[in-house]
Amino acid sequence: MADVITYALGALYTLLTVWLTVYGLNGWILSALYWRNRNRSCYTPPVPRRQLPLVTVQLPIYNEQHVVERLIDAVARLDYPRDRLQVQVLDDSTDGTSDLVAARAALYHERGIDIQVLHRPNRAGFKAGALAHSLAQASGEFIAIFDADFCPRPDFLLRTVPHLLSDPRLGMVQVRWSHLNAGYSLLTRAQALALDGHFVVEQTARNRSGLLMHFNGTAGVWRRTCIEGSGGWQTDTVCEDLDLSYRAQLAGWRCLYLPDVDSPAELPPQVLAFKRQQARWTRGSIQCLRKLAPSLVRSPRLTTVQKLMGLIHLSGYLAHPLMVLLLLVTMPLLFYPHLLRGPLNLLGPVAMGPLLVYATGQWALYPDWRRRLLAFPLLVLVGTGIAWNNTLEAWKGLTSWGGTFARTPKFHLEGRQGDWARSRYRLRGDGAVVGEIALTIYALLAAGVAWRTGNSGAVPFLLLYVAAFGLVAGMSLAEMAGLRRRKRSRKVQVTPKGPATL
Numbered sequence: 001m002a003d004v005i006t007y008a009l010g011a012l013y014t015l016l017t018v019w020l021t022v023y024g025l026n027g028w029i030l031s032a033l034y035w036r037n038r039n040r041s042c043y044t045p046p047v048p049r050r051q052l053p054l055v056t057v058q059l060p061i062y063n064e065q066h067v068v069e070r071l072i073d074a075v076a077r078l079d080y081p082r083d084r085l086q087v088q089v090l091d092d093s094t095d096g097t098s099d100l101v102a103a104r105a106a107l108y109h110e111r112g113i114d115i116q117v118l119h120r121p122n123r124a125g126f127k128a129g130a131l132a133h134s135l136a137q138a139s140g141e142f143i144a145i146f147d148a149d150f151c152p153r154p155d156f157l158l159r160t161v162p163h164l165l166s167d168p169r170l171g172m173v174q175v176r177w178s179h180l181n182a183g184y185s186l187l188t189r190a191q192a193l194a195l196d197g198h199f200v201v202e203q204t205a206r207n208r209s210g211l212l213m214h215f216n217g218t219a220g221v222w223r224r225t226c227i228e229g230s231g232g233w234q235t236d237t238v239c240e241d242l243d244l245s246y247r248a249q250l251a252g253w254r255c256l257y258l259p260d261v262d263s264p265a266e267l268p269p270q271v272l273a274f275k276r277q278q279a280r281w282t283r284g285s286i287q288c289l290r291k292l293a294p295s296l297v298r299s300p301r302l303t304t305v306q307k308l309m310g311l312i313h314l315s316g317y318l319a320h321p322l323m324v325l326l327l328l329v330t331m332p333l334l335f336y337p338h339l340l341r342g343p344l345n346l347l348g349p350v351a352m353g354p355l356l357v358y359a360t361g362q363w364a365l366y367p368d369w370r371r372r373l374l375a376f377p378l379l380v381l382v383g384t385g386i387a388w389n390n391t392l393e394a395w396k397g398l399t400s401w402g403g404t405f406a407r408t409p410k411f412h413l414e415g416r417q418g419d420w421a422r423s424r425y426r427l428r429g430d431g432a433v434v435g436e437i438a439l440t441i442y443a444l445l446a447a448g449v450a451w452r453t454g455n456s457g458a459v460p461f462l463l464l465y466v467a468a469f470g471l472v473a474g475m476s477l478a479e480m481a482g483l484r485r486r487k488r489s490r491k492v493q494v495t496p497k498g499p500a501t502l
Contacts, residue, residue: 027353056140171226239284286397385472
């Protein structure tokens with residue numbers, strides 16, 4: 001019986017390693033496709049201003065006191081004919097944000113901008129519900145969407161809408177995210193590195209190679225008939241953007257990605273906020289995998305390669321639970337080293353795939369790309385350390401539909417300026433930290449067992465887990481402890497002094 005269990009664990013270990021190898025190879029493939037297709041032109045001649053269509057700009061907002069004025073100001077600066085521009089602020093706020101929105105909307109309405117504030121009686125469907133509710137009141141033929149942390153550049157519509165006018169089967173245009181506060185901290189530098197890799201390499205490679213790509217939820221423009229003809233905004237996942245973009249492509253619509261057009265946005269400065277954002281993306285993308293995989297596999301429009309790459313794309317966040325499982329099964333197999341050596345050797349070369357993606361992204365964007373890559377070690381540790389956090393959300397995505405859309409707090413950070421720690425929106429706690437501490441201890445014990453049993457090749461692999469889970473847990477606890485200290489300090493400061501005593 002013991003031998004059966006041992007070989008079952010060995011088979012599971014091999015399966016996990018091969019599965020993770022697929023995701024690593026995907027980085028190599030997308031990098032190769034990027035280099036092959038990066039110079040393909042998607043130029044479209046500018047459209048005379050008198051021929052520009054009516055565009056509705058939608059701004060979904062929920063409790064964004066720090067950034068909502070910045071967002072509305074940026075949209076008001078869009079270089080587009082005022083008689084063909086409608087702005088909708090989809091305000092689901094329950095705090096003072098609504099007062100700021102009303103004042104800003106009144107100001108720009110007086111200046112001749114058609115700006116409307118739409119309130120709903122409740123947050124049913126969260127962001128997807130707000131987008132669906134407002135679409136019925138939109139006048140535009142095209143719908144541009146910006147989240148609260150974005151600052152679109154004035155020429156955004158002039159550089160995106162002409163593509164939609166030139167191709168009647170083009171349903172959506174997505175632009176690259178750039179960063180308002182990449183240099184704020186080591187954490188924001190690491191996030192910028194990851195996002196640049198996604199937007200420069202992965203999105204470009206997918207789109208220009210004929211693979212399925214997705215709308216990133218903001219900084220894009222939709223053709224209204226594409227939204228409506230693809231089933232509209234739906235609320236059964238918390239990644240309504242990924243869901244709609246795949247449904248649109250399955251229905252025969254084309255999507256376009258413009259890497260040379262960017263829209264600056266704010267990166268989360270808190271590790272707790274970063275983990276919340278990743279958790280939402282994990283749960284939503286796994287829900288989309290469950291929802292869309294059958295239609296994707298059966299689609300007569302798609303080639304086998306498109307289907308396979310689409311499945312890898314939709315399932316990408318499964319890498320995190322696979323990493324956790326791989327760690328858990330490693331310890332008992334350390335006593336049977338012959339079951340470890342072959343599979344473990346697979347991970348070395350393919351693990352360089354993500355590095356190639358990130359390095360290419362930095363090379364394409366920045367003259368000082370080598371210096372920016374110094375954040376890569378932190379990205380590796382944080383990206384591994386959030387595996388438990390994302391495993392919990394992957395399970396929720398596999399076992400339930402929808403869920404609360406937990407917003408990522410924004411703090412109006414630009415460059416190195418701004419202080420999030422005093423904001424009421426800062427996050428104060430995180431239940432995943434308990435699991436991260438447990439996995440840190442488990443990986444440390446496994447590393448000790450590996451050393452004692454002569455499996456020295458597994459020691460660096462296990463110590464990476466120790467450093468990754470330990471770092472993320474430590475950063476989370478430090479933020480939580482720091483906020484508690486500030487709270488106690490404020491209480492001491494406001495406590496009135498009693499009468500003097502002798």
